[in-house]
Amino acid sequence: MQKRQGAPAIIDGVHEYIPEIKNEIEELTLHKESMLSVMDQNKQLTISVREIAKGELVLQICMKRDQGKLSNLLWNLEAEGISILNASTVEVPHDRVCFHLHIQVYAIWIMSLSICFSL
Numbered sequence: 489m490q491k492r493q494g495a496p497a498i499i500d501g502v503h504e505y506i507p508e509i510k511n512e513i514e515e516l517t518l519h520k521e522s523m524l525s526v527m528d529q530n531k532q533l534t535i536s537v538r539e540i541a542k543g544e545l546v547l548q549i550c551m552k553r554d555q556g557k558l559s560n561l562l563w564n565l566e567a568e569g570i571s572i573l574n575a576s577t578v579e580v581p582h583d584r585v586c587f588h589l590h591i592q593v594y595a596i597w598i599m600s601l602s603i604c605f606s607l
Contacts, residue, residue, distance in 0.1 A: 543593055544573070550586040553579070558587050565591065 493501075536548040549561070558577050565572060574590040 540590075545591050545593060547589040547591065548586055549589070550580065550584055553583050553585045561587060561589075565589070 533549070533551045535550075538546045540546055558575065562572055562575060571592040572589060573592055574588075576588045578586045578588065580586055
């Protein structure tokens, strides 16, 4: 049976943990601002990324219909060593198309993924 920590030990742990969380929030905020900046430069393209499990992501990429093809995107991702578990295309209003990709990555490769999106 594990001994319970006293209040001073818990407070010390929280005191050490808060700066770590603040740093992580700052890094995530900078990353978000960077991604929004890229999206502002090219309003024709929107990208949504969700982690559904460790190493598994779902990407939604919406763009003008004539900007790119799913086959090019799949080829670029596979060339980077990213496993594609599922892929689909949905045509939406305003002459746009959305690609939905369920991928498996062995590390978070933000730079590799950004290269792959250049269709």
